[in-house]
């Protein structure tokens with residue numbers, strides 16, 4: 001039996017009966033009207049390359065990356081650009097988008113896929129293709145993958161930064177198939193339906209970053225998937241291994257994942273060196289960019305929640321409005337109290353059902369109860385639950401009280417915002433917002 005590696009303290013095991021089934025996907029309707037956000041990545045808004053009234057082809061470049069952290073944007077459908085729209089997200093971030101009315105023929109959809117050999121390309125050429133097709137991490141803040149693979153210094157952007165690498169030291173590409181949250185259903189389905197693309201994408205990424213090997217980090221309970229990934233990798237001339245990790249949230253978080261992989265490394269007498277960590281949706285997108293010369297036109301999205309009649313994992317064109325996805329899942333049972341994109345732990349409130357699916361939208365949910373963040377708060381009852389679940393070993397109660405009273409809350413800088421403390425707090429205190437705002441203020445004052 002394979003050993004399972006888990007982080008030592010805190011965390012939460014949870015399921016959600018209102019998340020979609022993980023054994024199938026459905027294909028969403030093509031949107032008559034698409035809203036293509038110019039910010040689908042961590043950095044600056046892309047610069048539009050088309051104007052109102054222009055006709056665009058499927059897959060055509062319509063927004064050009066502007067500097068580090070920014071990424072190219074492509075038209076997911078053919079049609080006419082009918083207007084530009086701007087809106088403020090619930091978090092106060094200003095978004096701009098091009099609105100495309102679908103018209104004309106699809107050049108890629110439904111056609112035989114032209115396959116481009118990539119084995120003769122250099123690491124630089126592979127990264128260039130990945131950048132040209134606008135590939136970003138398909139979750140989180142959407143860091144451009146070419147920058148990650150080039151090992152650019154992204155210290156100003158917390159997230160996926162190769163660690164402890166340097167000349168002469170090994171570098172490992174970690175394939176994160178860690179499903180510690182039922183709202184990662186889209187990634188599970190993608191792994192099953194597109195396993196060849198995920199593995200070939202990993203091998204391409206490995207070549208583009210010139211890593212010494214790849215490591216599949218797979219949640220316990222998905223051992224069969226892990227073995228299938230490993231078997232698929234055997235047909236390539238690359239060193240590959242498999243580590244089983246725990247399923248307690250936030251095992252998929254970079255800190256907790258790297259922590260357990262260091263224990264695995266020691267136990268197996270390996271030398272992993274620096275780690276680049278990428279998820280399966282990102283790897284499939286790398287495959288499509290390099291082998292099929294296709295930008296990100298669609299993605300898998302988990303759609304559900306207690307307010308939704310028939311939750312599903314759907315294959316969705318980028319730019320589809322979130323309200324249309326709920327409608328395709330049978331609509332609402334009753335008026336939802338909370339609609340959000342992402343996981344219930346870290347989800348971002350959706351202010352308007354016309355907000356579109358972007359490259360990083362892996363889940364959208366609508367709940368009948370307001371769940372996190374919107375319930376009536378009460379005074380702290382000093383139950384200590386928040387301390388028990390904090391994987392970093394912080395005392396969120398103490399930090400919260402110090403922040404409220406203007407005291408010394410320096411330890412807050414170690415918080416990585418996993419949300420465990422807030423989920424378990426019976427007084428519904430906004431612990432994450434308080435801590436994150438405090439650390440933001442601290443950083444600004446430095």
Ligand code: SF4
Nearest residue numbers: 380381383384386425
């Ligand atoms: S979980 Fe909430 S109520 Fe309990 S000690 Fe922590 S902050 Fe206070």
Ligand code: SF4
Nearest residue numbers: 390415417418419421
């Ligand atoms: S204090 Fe930060 S790291 Fe600890 S549980 Fe809360 S959000 Fe997670």
